Amino acid sequence: MGFTLSNQQQLLSKIATGNGHGENSPYFDGWKAYDSDPFHPTKNPNGVIQMGLAENEMCFDLIQEWVLTNPEASICTAAGVNEFKDIAIFQDYHGLPEFRNAVANFMGKVRGNRVTFDADRIVMSGGATGAHETIAFCLADPGDAFLVPVPYYPGFDRDLGWRTGVQLIPVACDSSNNFKVTRAALEAAYEKAQKANIRVKGLLITNPSNPLGTVIDRDTLRSLVTFINEKKIHLVCDEIYAATVFSQPSFTSIAEIIEENIECNRNLIHIVYSLSKDMGFPGFRVGIVYSYNDDVVNCARKMSSFGLVSTQTQHLIASMLSDNEFVERFIAQSAERLKARHMRFTMELAQVRTSCLNGNGGLFVWMDLRRLLKEQTFEAEMVLWQTIIHEVKLNVSPGSSFHCPEPGWFRVCFANMDDKTMEIALTRIRNFMAQYKEPIAPRKNNRYWQSNLRLSFQSRRMDDVMMPPCMMSPHSPIPQSPLVRAT
């Protein structure tokens, strides 16, 4: 009983047959190249190095050591197994009290104890992915919009908009002022929405920024708070990279701003958090919604039923993050190692006249390759990108996938590899830069020059490979699993 495509479309929902999942985009080349030829120091030393994944692999030695010395944190060890049943049957959507306390404690420590967090406002979600969707469901109706400064994490389109019907309206930022958000740009975006009869429900910021790796200064944060209060719209602050800030200027959380003597309706302030970046635990799906609005806490908590954190993981995290000595040491070490890695990377790039936006956080640099573009267009950016993937053999993320308004910027992740691999990556970049003193021209005889190349695959599994890196899960260490989510 074969069904035609239109039959299938009638069978499924509009959400299912539409493109809101964001994965039908031509950015699959980098991932396919990596998947078919992944770098390995000994088995495949000439393979593609994955630099499109914002993962934090810097401190697993510390974590492993802690895990071994704290067997009671697991419900599977002799020390912890007596709790197995109670943990396995616990499904209260408040979460284990010790889990909420530990997360609140950790969040405070990450912010240097400059603020404290109320454990009763900690709400679980299916990773930050689930947190963003939950927030959108709580704050906005279908057709409503959130303002989002560009460049921004490509997953936001799917997270806030796919199943919710909410739209994202970009707030223009550019390199003329290092991509800072200006009041004028906010007003312009807001008015554009008004004119189009689109109701703006909130402003979404990521601080520290992905992909920029910068933090928002105190004055700008205050002005954002003023703006959203005037417009009576929400402020959603994704602070997922909070602990990755490694040098001055230090990170200022929105939590600190609202503690100041500033006119702010707290009902408008919400924080999205996760342990995926700061701890390096994306697999554990520990997403957090922290809202100063009681109704949002209550609603989000009910919605958390759709994406609770496994109690096995809650139990582990509760134990780990309430160990203050470990937490303090981890935060300090993580920042130090990221700083060293960042410094090494940016200094080496500077040696070959390659600059990055001046950043002090995140797991990546925002690399400026505008001078290598044949012309300042996104087509030229794609050409350069494909060259980097196929010749330099690095999978980096082109700025256009982050809705960057200027071509030529690339996000390059450096925290998901060991020192040796990074040196190899640096060597390849150095060689490339030394070679290409001229801007990159399209390679006419090469099939991958076709910027809209879309390889067609018969099998369903290969179809999955066509996912764009910006929409995919970070690639697993197992090459057989091609679907990844770039973060």
Place this chain on the structure above:
Amino acid sequence: MGFTLSNQQQLLSKIATGNGHGENSPYFDGWKAYDSDPFHPTKNPNGVIQMGLAENQMCFDLIQEWILNNPEASICTAAGVNEFKDIAIFQDYHGLPEFRNAVANFMGKVRGNRVTFDADRIVMSGGATGAHEMIAFCLADPGDAFLVPVPYYPGFDRDLGWRTGVQLIPVACDSSNNFKFTRAALEAAYEKAQKANIRVKGLLITNPSNPLGTVLDRDTLRSLVTFINEKKIHLVCDEIYAATVFNQSSFISIAEIIEENIGCNRNLIHIVYSLSKDMGFPGFRVGIIYSYNDAVVNCARKMSSFGLVSTQTQHLIASMLSDNEFVKRFIAQSAKRLKTRHMRFTMGLAQVGTSCLKSNGGLFVWMDLRRLLKDQTFEAEMVLWRTIIHEVKLNVSPGSSFHCPEPGWFRVCFANMDDKTMEVALTRIRTFVLQDKEAIVPRKSNRLWQSNLRLSFQSRRMDDNMMSPCMMSPHTPIPQSPLVRAT
């Protein structure tokens, strides 16, 4: 800056300010009574016994033993910690291949190896709660409907309808034929929808049934398949209680039906599964969508980003459920212990003239207390229910919370307690039934009698207490966490 209620409503979405979460319902009394006076064998032997939770606590001894013998299943033991990093960073939404294989293997074994499941069709979700929502998002647009035979699990209204805008249309079933579906009832429900201009996208069945504890026979299953094929609508089969059938060979999965030579478009067939009931792991949030429709698998897999299973848990489950010897032993023992418990309970009830619907699965009985009603009304059912809670001191679930069309039925869970507690519960029921040979009259001087009693609380946390049991998470062992989800 205080906000009025209407301001708050404008601040939040319609979804957030509406009642689709299903928790504003008068059924909070039972939970409140339990929370304020929970039974404990020594510390509070006269407390309320929780019989409103469909939890499976029968085999944790087997699980605990397995855990201790298989330290490599955990990433926190000395034997397993070397995998910690790879597991913690794995976030591919396909899930660990070994996890999918193990779940497919387990599902086949639960069905006596009469069918096999394709690991590539296993898609993760945030528990069965997340699975149902995801299926609705994949198959239906806002305003579309699913037919659901009554009585049904109250969580379905929230799971399939809250954030999706999908509605549930009941298919009438009653005790005259032991609540079996009839073709006539299906047709009637379908036509009623057509007349109201509601587009029916599918039929949702739970097999084995919650709350009935019965399984569907082969002919009924075949007729359902015929019906949905004729109407070209989907069939969603929640098989979450598959392994709770006492005599395993009597459970017929939809997977077996479609393997028969029956005219069936496989694109219409989907199974929802979870480890919450069969294994007793509701806290681990292991929800599964298994669809025979490739496009649904692909779409659901993308959506699973909002509710992936923690890789720490995937890893544990992969290990446990690929141990064939353990799996066989577990399935057999679990069925045996449930059968014994069920038999003891139903015989104990029969001795005092109290019958239950004849059932052979589930973690509960569907108790017939119609003869104790003052009159055959739902008001009388509520009066009887409050008496059972406050005098008999058992928290059971009234049939009306399951959309049962006939008053007087109660779901009574028996698998979430040890033998001694069950004996205490039985004694209380027997005493009560023998005492009240007359139908229960409302107690006029008692404030309990006020059937629309809604206690008002000032603090937000106490407001949470007003949640209806049918929408709450199973109560934690910790009395301070009042929110529970009845399942």
